[in-house]
Amino acid sequence: MAQPLIFSTGLCSNFSGEGVEKRLSCSKWKKTPSHLKLSSCSRLNITAGYNAHPQATDIPRQWYNLIADLSIKPPPPLHPQTFQPVKPEDLSPLFPEELIKQEVTNDRFIDIPDEVIDVYRLWRPTPLIRAKRLEKLLDTPARIYYKYEGGSPAGSHKANTSVPQVWYNGQQGVKNVVTETGAGQWGSALAFACSLFGLDCEVWQVRASYDQKPYRRLMMQTWGAKVHPSPSDVTQSGQKILQLDPLSPGSLGIAISEAVEVAAANADTKYCLGSVLNHVLLHQTVIGEECIKQMEAIGETPDLIIGCTGGGSNFAGLAFPFIREKLGGKINPHIIAVEPTACPSLTKGVYAYDFGDTAGMTPLMKMHTLGHDFIPDPIHAGGLRYHGMAPLISHVYELGYMEAVAIPQTECFQGAIQFARSEGLIPAPEPTHAIAATIREALKCRETGESKVILMAMCGHGHFDLPAYEKYLQGSMVDLSFSEDKIRESLAKIPQLVS
Numbered sequence: 001m002a003q004p005l006i007f008s009t010g011l012c013s014n015f016s017g018e019g020v021e022k023r024l025s026c027s028k029w030k031k032t033p034s035h036l037k038l039s040s041c042s043r044l045n046i047t048a049g050y051n052a053h054p055q056a057t058d059i060p061r062q063w064y065n066l067i068a069d070l071s072i073k074p075p076p077p078l079h080p081q082t083f084q085p086v087k088p089e090d091l092s093p094l095f096p097e098e099l100i101k102q103e104v105t106n107d108r109f110i111d112i113p114d115e116v117i118d119v120y121r122l123w124r125p126t127p128l129i130r131a132k133r134l135e136k137l138l139d140t141p142a143r144i145y146y147k148y149e150g151g152s153p154a155g156s157h158k159a160n161t162s163v164p165q166v167w168y169n170g171q172q173g174v175k176n177v178v179t180e181t182g183a184g185q186w187g188s189a190l191a192f193a194c195s196l197f198g199l200d201c202e203v204w205q206v207r208a209s210y211d212q213k214p215y216r217r218l219m220m221q222t223w224g225a226k227v228h229p230s231p232s233d234v235t236q237s238g239q240k241i242l243q244l245d246p247l248s249p250g251s252l253g254i255a256i257s258e259a260v261e262v263a264a265a266n267a268d269t270k271y272c273l274g275s276v277l278n279h280v281l282l283h284q285t286v287i288g289e290e291c292i293k294q295m296e297a298i299g300e301t302p303d304l305i306i307g308c309t310g311g312g313s314n315f316a317g318l319a320f321p322f323i324r325e326k327l328g329g330k331i332n333p334h335i336i337a338v339e340p341t342a343c344p345s346l347t348k349g350v351y352a353y354d355f356g357d358t359a360g361m362t363p364l365m366k367m368h369t370l371g372h373d374f375i376p377d378p379i380h381a382g383g384l385r386y387h388g389m390a391p392l393i394s395h396v397y398e399l400g401y402m403e404a405v406a407i408p409q410t411e412c413f414q415g416a417i418q419f420a421r422s423e424g425l426i427p428a429p430e431p432t433h434a435i436a437a438t439i440r441e442a443l444k445c446r447e448t449g450e451s452k453v454i455l456m457a458m459c460g461h462g463h464f465d466l467p468a469y470e471k472y473l474q475g476s477m478v479d480l481s482f483s484e485d486k487i488r489e490s491l492a493k494i495p496q497l498v499s
């Protein structure tokens with residue numbers, strides 16, 4: 001009895017759709033004694049109803065490239081010295097050829113390599129879950145669904161891109177990949193992928209979290225990665241900072257400079273990035289492609305699609321395939337990105353060419369930015385503290401296909417506690433923003449009596465972020481006052497281009 005019910009939750013889906021379908025088929029129960037038969041089948045149906053039939057979907061065979069369907073293409077990245085559009089070969093010291101191709105392609109669909117699909121099977125297809133208990137708690141007529149990406153070995157959506165990035169590097173003979181990480185979500189996803197494909201992995205982790213958050217560092221080390229606190233004495237950029245301030249707590253910008261320096265200096269070493277770039281958003285579209293089929297299977301159409309945005313990859317991963325359907329006139333959902341009030345790049349930033357890193361080494365990208373040396377307050381959602389937004393999301397936002405809202409962290413954690421106590425999952429600090437926006441919308445529905453269908457991106461669990469919950473539960477979490485002056489100051493340092 002137990003086995004089919006486990007499959008029906010979708011949390012254990014290492015089998016092809018066909019296999020799961022067979023396991024789930026009620027005809028299997030015909031041989032069962034009649035007193036068991038009815039309850040088994042009906043329990044199965046109820047569970048599947050919560051979970052929107054994971055058996056209806058297999059893992060997508062292709063990633064979706066939204067650029068193909070945009071009549072106005074996004075502006076190109078520019079070389080930081082010449083201000084001319086970056087050529088693919090400019091990127092080859094840092095990235096393997098296939099990823100550069102994906103970065104610039106106008107093709108609509110890109111085949112996912114079989115080896116990558118084989119790894120995706122460890123946690124994909126991911127469950128789509130109806131949050132019935134949260135609906136009840138909020139007393140709302142809205143129907144709330146969440147697509148849960150926290151079941152990957154590293155605990156978030158980031159493995160959807162770390163796996164193909166490492167695989168393409170391995171195919172090109174690259175032996176070592178390097179990256180930066182803040183709290184360690186991205187570093188751990190990359191270390192996991194490297195352990196599977198036999199590449200070496202070196203991570204520069206921002207000193208402050210290296211010291212304060214040992215668990216993700218230990219995950220990286222368990223998967224065999226070498227982890228440096230950043231600033232480190234193994235790079236010139238790190239040494240320079242340490243000379244000025246031996247106790248520097250580091251920053252993401254410094255850590256990027258260190259990783260990029262090592263990749264640029266070594267022929268067998270490449271650099272990986274966990275968000276922002278087109279190819280990263282592309283890989284994440286497995287989330288939305290699966291979800292479209294899961295929603296179709298239960299006859300639901302989303303009225304609202306909500307996700308949190310740091311660099312924008314989990315949000316794009318869920319939303320872009322639905323935006324394709326929206327552009328095709330098939331559906332017309334409101335699509336809402338949620339950012340922290342402490343780092344509001346879409347709602348308060350400017351749309352301009354700016355650097356991706358603090359030191360100004362990366363190409364200039366046209367994006368919503370708070371300025372490349374904007375340092376946000378230390379909110380708990382570390383993954384949402386990036387100064388910019390993915391250029392492709394910024395472009396889609398300018399075209400008016402989506403909206404954005406900023407929410408303060410105490411409201412987010414209040415929502416997270418409600419979510420944890422009704423749905424069970426303890427969310428990472430980042431998706432608490434999506435939860436808070438979802439709760440706002442669900443409460444609006446309670447006012448108006450509308451039964452909207454809300455689809456939310458639940459991109460990771462918070463098992464390594466419990467100190468944030470401790471702060472909230474003790475009542476010591478605060479909303480840091482938002483400073484217009486600070487933003488004005490950093491915006492003044494954005495390069496002035498005549499465009």
Ligand SMILES: *Cc1c(COP(=O)(O)O)cnc(C)c1O
Binds near residue numbers: 157158275276309431
């Ligand atoms: C990294 C991370 C984010 C922020 O990155 P996006 O590219 O905006 O998705 C959000 N949530 C989790 C759980 C993360 O690990």
